[in-house]
Amino acid sequence: MGETSIIRVGSGLTTALTYAAWGAVVAPLTIVAHELGHFGVGLFLATPDLALHYGSVSDTASEQGVPAVRIGAQALAGPVATLLIMAACVMGLRQKVHPFFVVTLIAAPIRFAVGAVYLAFSLQAAIQGGARGEPNFDEFKAAQALGFAVEPLLIGELVATIAIWVWMFRRLQRETRFSSLFGAVVGIGLGIGVWIALIGPWLLP
Numbered sequence: 288m289g290e291t292s293i294i295r296v297g298s299g300l301t302t303a304l305t306y307a308a309w310g311a312v313v314a315p316l317t318i319v320a321h322e323l324g325h326f327g328v329g330l331f332l333a334t335p336d337l338a339l340h341y342g343s344v345s346d347t348a349s350e351q352g353v354p355a356v357r358i359g360a361q362a363l364a365g366p367v368a369t370l371l372i373m374a375a376c377v378m379g380l381r382q383k384v385h386p387f388f389v390v391t392l393i394a395a396p397i398r399f400a401v402g403a404v405y406l407a408f409s410l411q412a413a414i415q416g417g418a419r420g421e422p423n424f425d426e427f428k429a430a431q432a433l434g435f436a437v438e439p440l441l442i443g444e445l446v447a448t449i450a451i452w453v454w455m456f457r458r459l460q461r462e463t464r465f466s467s468l469f470g471a472v473v474g475i476g477l478g479i480g481v482w483i484a485l486i487g488p489w490l491l492p
Contacts, residue, residue, distance in 0.1 A: 302463040303470030309386035310474025314394040315482035317372065318342060319491075321398065324368025325361055325425075332357045341487025359432030365425045366444070369395050377451060384458055390471045392455050396448040397475075402426055402441035409438060 318341070325344040329337040334357070336347040348358050372395050380388040401424045412419045426444075430437035459467050 299463055299466035303466040303473075306386050306390060306467050306470030307474035307477070310390040310394065310471045310476075311478035311481070312474075313387060313390045314475040314478035315487065317369070317391060317395040318479070318482065318487075320372055321365045321369050321395075324364040324366075328361045328364035332361060334361060339491060341491040342483060355432040359429045362425050362432060363429035366399075366429075366440075369398065370444070370447070373447075373451060377454075380455060380458055384460070386467075386471070389455060389459070389467065390475060392451055393468075393471055394475045394479075396444070396451075397479075399441075399444045399448055402437075403445055406438065406441050406445070 322339060322342065322344050326337065326339045329344060329346060334346045334348050334353065335351050336345070338345045344361075346361075348361070373392060376388040376391045376395075379385070380392070401422075405422055405424070405427065409419050411417070426440050427437050430440065456464065456468070
């Protein structure tokens with residue numbers, strides 16, 4: 288192996304480890320930030336028995352007859368928080384390619400995968416004539432409470448995420464592009480796993 292090849296391998300490994308470290312730290316923060324969107328709006332609306340947990344927000348709004356518009360606004364606040372975080376990171380990444388922006392743009396919209404799965408089942412139901420079911424995720428709850436169709440919102444989230452990921456990929460340095468993404472994905476997976484299994488239940492049960 289030549290000196291140039293050794294340098295490239297070393298640079299790629301360093302980049303992967305750097306992005307992995309950032310991913311492990313930042314991924315849990317994106318989960319908390321999403322839930323803080325729900326929690327902050329819940330506080331503002333005086334939602335009864337509001338409590339922040341490591342991966343959710345609980346309350347007794349439905350049981351106590353809170354108006355649907357307030358329930359819908361609180362449900363929609365989490366996705367809005369995620370989209371605002373993504374927008375901020377896009378602006379940051381336009382100025383400087385930094386691991387923080389990259390791993391956040393990968394980790395934050397992971398939860399939109401639930402909506403993508405729902406769209407797939409919804410399309411299947413439309414073709415085959417079956418029922419679409421009553422799922423329990425933020426956008427669907429907000430749509431039910433506020434009286435709008437959830438599919439356009441989910442499609443918008445999916446299209447925006449894919450467009451941002453493509454743009455982000457092109458922003459990465461070509462020489463370390465794949466090592467950056469590999470490290471980021473590994474770190475994000477590790478961070479989410481440790482947060483859900485250990486740290487989150489201890490800090491925010």
